[in-house]
Each structure stands twice: as C-alpha cells, then as structure tokens.
Amino acid sequence: MPETREVRLRVAEARSKDVGRKIARIDRRTMRQLGVEVGDFIEIEGPKGTAVAQVWPLPPDEEGKSIIRIDGYIREAIGVGIGDYVTVRKAKVQPAIRVVLAPTERIPVSRDFVEYVKEFLLRRPVTRGEVVIIPFFGSALRLVVVSTQPGQAVYITEQTEVELREEPVKEEQVRRKIPRVTWEDIGDLEEAKERIREIVELPLKHPELFKHLGIEPPKGILLYGPPGVGKTLLAKALANEIGAYFIAINGPEIMSKYYGESEQRLREIFEEAEKNAPAIIFIDEIDAIAPKREEVTGEVEKRVVAQLLTLMDGLKERGKVIVIGATNRPDAIDPALRRPGRFDREIEIRPPDKRARKEILLVHVRNVPLCDEQKVKEGLCSPGDVVDLDRIAEMTHGYTGADLAALVKEAAMNALRRFIKSGQIDLNKPIPTETLRKLVVTMKDFLDAMKVIQPSLIREIYVEVPEVHWDDIGGLEDVKQQLREAVEWPLKHPEVFESMGIRPPKGILLFGPPGVGKTLLAKAAATESGANFIAVRGPEILSKWVGESEKAIREIFRRARQVAPTIIFFDEIDAIAPARGMRHDTSGVTDRIVNQLLTEMDGIVPLQNVVVIAATNRPDILDPALLRPGRFDRLIYVPPPDKKARLEIFRIHTRKMPLADDVDLEKLAEMTEGYTGADIEAVCREAAMIALREAIQKGQGLKPQPVRMEHFLKALKAVPPSLTREDILRYERLARELKRMVI
Numbered sequence: 001m002p003e004t005r006e007v008r009l010r011v012a013e014a015r016s017k018d019v020g021r022k023i024a025r026i027d028r029r030t031m032r033q034l035g036v037e038v039g040d041f042i043e044i045e046g047p048k049g050t051a052v053a054q055v056w057p058l059p060p061d062e063e064g065k066s067i068i069r070i071d072g073y074i075r076e077a078i079g080v081g082i083g084d085y086v087t088v089r090k091a092k093v094q095p096a097i098r099v100v101l102a103p104t105e106r107i108p109v110s111r112d113f114v115e116y117v118k119e120f121l122l123r124r125p126v127t128r129g130e131v132v133i134i135p136f137f138g139s140a141l142r143l144v145v146v147s148t149q150p151g152q153a154v155y156i157t158e159q160t161e162v163e164l165r166e167e168p169v170k171e172e173q174v175r176r177k178i179p180r181v182t183w184e185d186i187g188d189l190e191e192a193k194e195r196i197r198e199i200v201e202l203p204l205k206h207p208e209l210f211k212h213l214g215i216e217p218p219k220g221i222l223l224y225g226p227p228g229v230g231k232t233l234l235a236k237a238l239a240n241e242i243g244a245y246f247i248a249i250n251g252p253e254i255m256s257k258y259y260g261e262s263e264q265r266l267r268e269i270f271e272e273a274e275k276n277a278p279a280i281i282f283i284d285e286i287d288a289i290a291p292k293r294e295e296v297t298g299e300v301e302k303r304v305v306a307q308l309l310t311l312m313d314g315l316k317e318r319g320k321v322i323v324i325g326a327t328n329r330p331d332a333i334d335p336a337l338r339r340p341g342r343f344d345r346e347i348e349i350r351p352p353d354k355r356a357r358k359e360i361l362l363v364h365v366r367n368v369p370l371c372d373e374q375k376v377k378e379g380l381c382s383p384g385d386v387v388d389l390d391r392i393a394e395m396t397h398g399y400t401g402a403d404l405a406a407l408v409k410e411a412a413m414n415a416l417r418r419f420i421k422s423g424q425i426d427l428n429k430p431i432p433t434e435t436l437r438k439l440v441v442t443m444k445d446f447l448d449a450m451k452v453i454q455p456s457l458i459r460e461i462y463v464e465v466p467e468v469h470w471d472d473i474g475g476l477e478d479v480k481q482q483l484r485e486a487v488e489w490p491l492k493h494p495e496v497f498e499s500m501g502i503r504p505p506k507g508i509l510l511f512g513p514p515g516v517g518k519t520l521l522a523k524a525a526a527t528e529s530g531a532n533f534i535a536v537r538g539p540e541i542l543s544k545w546v547g548e549s550e551k552a553i554r555e556i557f558r559r560a561r562q563v564a565p566t567i568i569f570f571d572e573i574d575a576i577a578p579a580r581g582m583r584h585d586t587s588g589v590t591d592r593i594v595n596q597l598l599t600e601m602d603g604i605v606p607l608q609n610v611v612v613i614a615a616t617n618r619p620d621i622l623d624p625a626l627l628r629p630g631r632f633d634r635l636i637y638v639p640p641p642d643k644k645a646r647l648e649i650f651r652i653h654t655r656k657m658p659l660a661d662d663v664d665l666e667k668l669a670e671m672t673e674g675y676t677g678a679d680i681e682a683v684c685r686e687a688a689m690i691a692l693r694e695a696i697q698k699g700q701g702l703k704p705q706p707v708r709m710e711h712f713l714k715a716l717k718a719v720p721p722s723l724t725r726e727d728i729l730r731y732e733r734l735a736r737e738l739k740r741m742v743i
Contacts, residue, residue, distance in 0.1 A: 048079025072182025400564025475645020
C-alpha cells in the first residue's frame with residue numbers, strides 16, 4: 001500500500017486527557033490505509049495550513065466512523081471547526097537538532113526548568129510558529145516555537161538541544177494562535193454544545209443551506225440554569241471555535257444615568273456587530289437589563305427593554321448577528337424577549353450528573369500532578385493516596401462545574417500547604433524541578449477540600465450533617481431496614497427500581513415519643529446514602545409577610561430538585577402542617593403551608609431523586625392529606641427501646657468510657673424500663689460526672705476516673721425515665737390507628 005495516500009476525515013472533539021499533547025486519534029482501519037503505526041506522525045491539512053501530530057487509535061466503538069479527534073490548538077492552527085473535513089497523510093518528520101522556544105509571559109528560566117520542558121516534549125512533533133502547552137502544577141504555560149532545525153516540522157529526541165529564551169514573545173503575535181476556551185475545556189454538556197453548534201455554526205458557515213430551504217436561520221439563544229454550570233463558558237468556546245467577531249455585554253455595564261444614553265450604547269453595540277459580521281453578541285446576566293416591564297418602576301429599564309426588542313426583531317434587518325443571552329433567572333426576563341424571532345431557542349443547562357462530573361473533573365485535573373499508579377511506582381506517593389475520580393464524582397452530588405473547578409484548586413492548595421509544612425522547599429530560593437516532581441495531589445487532599453468547598457446551589461441552606469452511621473444507633477433494626485429500603489436503595493441504585501417498574505417512596509414520616517432517636521435516624525440516612533441534606537426546622541420558615549412562608553417551602557423544594565439526590569428533613573413537622581381548619585391563628589398561614597407542601601410532594605412538577613423525611617411526636621394533629629401514599633408513603637413508628645436495644649445503646653454510649661470491672665450493662669438495661677435513647681445517654685453522662693465529682697472530693701484532682709456500677713445506680717436515681725407505661729400504650733394505639741387510616 002503506497003504511503004503517500006491521503007484520507008479525508010471529519011473533525012471531532014479531542015478527549016480531555018489529550019488536550020495540548022499533539023495527539024490525533026483515528027481508527028485502526030484508517031491507520032492501515034495511511035501506512036502508519038501507533039506513535040507515528042501524520043500531517044493534518046486544513047484551510048489555514050497544516051499541523052503535525054502523533055497518531056493514536058480511537059476506542060473500538062468508534063471504528064469505521066471516519067473521524068479524527070484533534071484538540072482546539074490544532075484546530076485553531078489549521079482553521080477548522082468541529083464537523084469540518086481535513087486531509088490526513090503520513091508525515092515525514094525529522095529528529096530535531098535544535099529547537100528554540102519563547103514564553104508568552106515572563107517566567108524564571110533555569111537549567112532545571114529547560115530539562116523539565118524537554119522531558120515533557122520528548123517524541124512530540126513541533127512546528128515552527130506554533131504554540132505548545134506545558135503543564136506546570138495546575139496551570140498551562142504557553143511556549144511559542146521560534147525556530148526548529150533541520151526542518152520546519154521536527155520531533156524532539158534525547159539529543160535535541162532545547163533553548164528557552166527569557167524574553168517573552170509579544171502577546172499580540174501569538175494571540176490568534178492561542179484559543180482561550182475550546183470545546184474540550186467544557187466537561188460534558190454534549191447536548192447543549194450540539195444544539196448551539198447547529199443553531200450558530202451552520203447559518204454562519206453555510207448560509208446557502210438555509211437559502212435553499214427557504215427559511216430564516218435562528219437569531220438568538222437563551223441559556224439558562226443555576227450559577228456555575230457553564231453558560232458563559234459555552235458562549236466563549238463558541239465564539240472562539242467558529243472564529244466569529246465576539247462582543248460581550250455584561251448586563252449592568254450599559255446602564256447610564258443620562259437620558260437616552262443606555263439605548264444609544266445598545267444601538268452602537270449592534271451596529272459594531274453588523275459591521276464585523278458574522279458576529280456574536282453575548283449578553284451575560286440579561287435579567288439585569290431586560291426585566292419584566294410591568295414589575296420595574298424606573299423608566300430607563302423600560303426604554304432599554306424596548307430598545308433591545310426592536311434591535312433583536314425590529315423593522316431593520318439584523319444580518320449575520322446572533323444574540324446569546326445567559327441568565328439564572330429566566331422568569332425575571334420580559335416575556336416579549338422569549339418568543340421566536342428574538343430568542344428562538346431556550347437551552348436549559350442543568351447541574352451535572354455523576355458521569356458529567358467525572359468529565360468536568362478530567363478537564364480540571366488535566367495539568368494537575370495527581371497521584372496515580374505511575375507515581376506510586378516512582379515512589380512519589382503510596383497506593384492508598386491514588387486519586388479515584390469516579391469516587392469523587394459519586395461523592396460530589398449537587399456540585400456545579402464552577403464548584404468542581406474550585407474543588408480541584410483547593411485540593412492542589414492542600415498539597416502545596418502539606419509540601420511547605422514538610423520543609424522540603426525553601427520559599428526564598430528558586431524551587432528545583434526535581435523537588436517539584438515530588439509535589440503530587442493525593443486522594444486525602446481532595447477529601448479535605450470537600451470539607452471546605454460545599455455545593456454553591458445550597459450553600460445558604462446547607463446543613464453540615466454530623467457523621468452518624470447505622471452502627472451509632474442502638475436497636476431499631478426494623479426501622480433502620482425500612483429507611484434503607486426507602487432512602488438508600490432508590491438513591492444508590494435507581495436503575496433497579498426502574499427495571500422493576502416501581503416508584504420509590506417520596507416521603508417517610510417518623511413518629512414516636514420524644515428522645516427515641518427520630519432525628520438521629522434521619523442524620524444516619526443522609527450520611528449512609530451520601531445524599532445532600534437540607535434540614536428544615538418547622539417554625540423557622542414562618543414569616544409575618546403574607547406569601548413568604550409558602551415561598552420558603554417552594555424555594556427549598558426547587559433547590560432540592562436542582563442538587564438531587566437530596567434528603568429534605570422536616571423536624572417537628574406538626575408545627576407547620578397541622579390539620580387544616582383546626583388552626584388557632586387568624587392569618588391562615590399554616591393552611592397555606594400545608595397546601596404548598598401537598599402540591600410540592602405530589603403535584604404537577606415531579607419530585608425526582610428527592611426524599612422527604614419528617615419527624616414528629618404528635619402525628620395525630622397532622623393534616624390527613626399529608627399521610628396518604630404519594631406524599632408520606634411510609635409511616636414508621638419509632639418505638640421506645642426494648643431490653644436488647646437498651647443494652648446496645650448503653651454499649652454505644654460507654655464505648656470510650658473507662659468502665660470498672662463491676663459494671664454490668666445487661667443489668668442496667670433490665671433496670672431501665674421506660675427509658676428512651678436520650679435518657680440512657682443522660683444516665684451515662686451523669687454516671688461519669690458523679691465519678692469525677694467523687695475524685696475531686698477525695699482530693700485526687702480532675703483526672704480521668706474508672707466509672708463503677710454504684711455511679712450508674714446513683715445516676716439512675718438522678719435521671720428518671722421520661723416515659724410511663726400509659727405513654728407507651730398511647731403511642732402504640734396511635735401507630736395502629738394511623739396504619740389503619742393509611743390502608
């Protein structure tokens with residue numbers, strides 16, 4: 001087969017880990033056609049020129065698709081976008097004798113650093129005039145290839161002399177060659193990228209298609225979603241990838257105190273875009289300049305909205321100008337903007353799921369020296385420190401792309417702090433590259449970073465759940481099993497419930513006497529399922545303003561849906577959801593809260609991956625509509641502990657206590673009939689305090705003392721049981737009545 005053969009291939013996005021490494025991935029059939037092996041060099045030709053890359057194979061599932069995966073740097077150099085076609089042939093690349101590089105910004109250049117750059121570029125092809133990316137502890141250094149010997153395209157070997165100039169190349173000289181944000185810099189969001197490309201790239205690159213169909217191309221896109229999911233990043237990548245003229249308007253910037261000046265600024269921006277068409281106008285935080293006209297009092301805002309409406313779809317043609325708006329408050333925008341002709345498409349960008357979080361993490365750790373199997377072999381970290389991105393993706397429910405970027409930065413900072421504290425570096429001297437190689441980010445750094453970086457969507461209502469596991473709760477095996485089935489199983493294995501064709505429970509009501517561990521059970525359910533936890537303490541959502549309490553409930557459920565899987569825990573739910581019509585207040589606020597709760601739990605908007613747990617010791621006064629299947633599907637009676645459970649509770653609370661040999665926990669369990677879990681905890685605490693008190697009276701000072709049986713017996717006299725036999729019978733009767741009511 002002749003080696004000079006050419007193949008036309010369609011350009012696709014590069015894998016995140018290949019970005020900046022001069023790698024082109026093609027399928028094995030095409031490699032045989034071109035006569036190349038893995039690691040050989042190929043020449044990729046586009047409209048603006050050619051680039052040389054090292055060839056790697058595509059995964060088996062992409063065999064026969066006739067695509068080539070190349071990153072944004074190669075695409076920029078040869079002037080192609082995703083979906084365009086390039087010509088690929090085998091390249092004749094000589095080993096380099098000498099290569100001269102120059103930075104784009106001033107950096108300290110040492111012999112060590114030059115060696116590090118050379119080591120990174122070994123066997124990589126470089127072409128005169130291109131930009132190469134060198135990962136350097138979490139950032140990417142851009143170096144321009146100033147000259148290459150003996151030819152224009154060479155590859156670096158051990159014998160190559162690499163020179164790195166100190167004087168940076170002027171940014172203007174390389175700006176066109178450096179894509180700031182490419183499609184590969186956006187983890188996941190494949191559907192949004194695809195839809196934006198078809199709306200924007202096709203009309204700008206191939207207007208003849210739309211002329212042939214006799215239709216007007218779309219003129220605007222509204223991107224909406226919570227803060228930090230990547231709306232602005234998508235717009236930047238789009239402008240960069242299609243090479244269009246890009247004008248960014250940050251909402252409040254165009255507002256002026258002078259009459260007519262705000263509208264004039266808007267007109268100037270659209271005129272500038274038309275002169276430089278094809279162009280993209282990106283309006284970030286569009287709700288700031290285009291609010292609902294009936295809801296604003298200022299005349300300026302109304303005139304700005306009117307001006308924007310006429311510019312986007314007025315008598316004057318807009319030409320090849322596409323408007324992209326971004327907001328996290330789509331309901332606050334004037335309805336006239338949200339019609340076809342202005343914003344033709346509205347694309348919702350949701351918080352990422354587990355798979356998407358892994359993709360985003362891969363983008364952000366691209367240049368971070370993570371502890372992996374290779375680093376373990378080199379002795380730079382131990383096997384227990386290996387970073388497991390799958391586990392991190394699973395643990396980061398509710399994190400947006402911006403949160404994950406902050407998490408990676410915080411993990412890197414943790415590694416740096418650890419490195420500085422260990423005294424391996426002197427901050428007053430340049431750090432040798434050999435020492436820098438030892439600086440790696442471990443799994444522990446990520447786990448520590450998660451304690452600091454919380455999901456931004458629920459930051460104001462986020463509750464730090466104490467680490468409570470099932471083992472920390474004595475007895476209640478039946479209740480624990482019911483909670484596992486209702487909470488843990490659906491959140492951890494939703495696919496099983498889907499294949500069985502059943503809907504997991506939406507709500508669980510825990511009821512029983514005070515102190516039996518209802519709140520503790522909810523905390524354990526949150527910890528064990530790994531879900532986000534929103535705790536609502538009944539009375540705190542009540543407000544003196546009409547409608548505010550219902551709004552608080554709506555907001556809690558809206559946030560819970562965004563950061564699912566989530567557990568919403570209502571403690572003392574009887575305070576906010578008593579039976580309607582039985583109220584004693586004149587405002588009727590609790591009736592409206594009950595109505596809101598009913599519609600949120602089983603209304604038009606589905607409650608996906610959100611479980612509601614409520615606790616009360618007065619289930620008899622709750623509104624009956626809440627207790628039907630579809631709202632609180634499971635009514636779980638949490639009984640006072642029996643003898644076996646009391647023994648377990650004693651063992652849990654005396655785990656870390658220095659007990660004397662004469663302490664008989666079984667006898668104590670027998671003596672504590674009518675005691676709840678909270679009572680037993682109080683008994684253990686009181687026994688320890690009595691032992692300390694005795695030691696001080698004997699003049700031994702405040703030191704740890706063994707706790708004897710007599711101390712427990714004294715404590716039992718001081719802490720009486722909180723439940724009588726009549727109380728227990730009343731709750732058991734209530735449990736039977738509620739079950740009958742539900743059936």
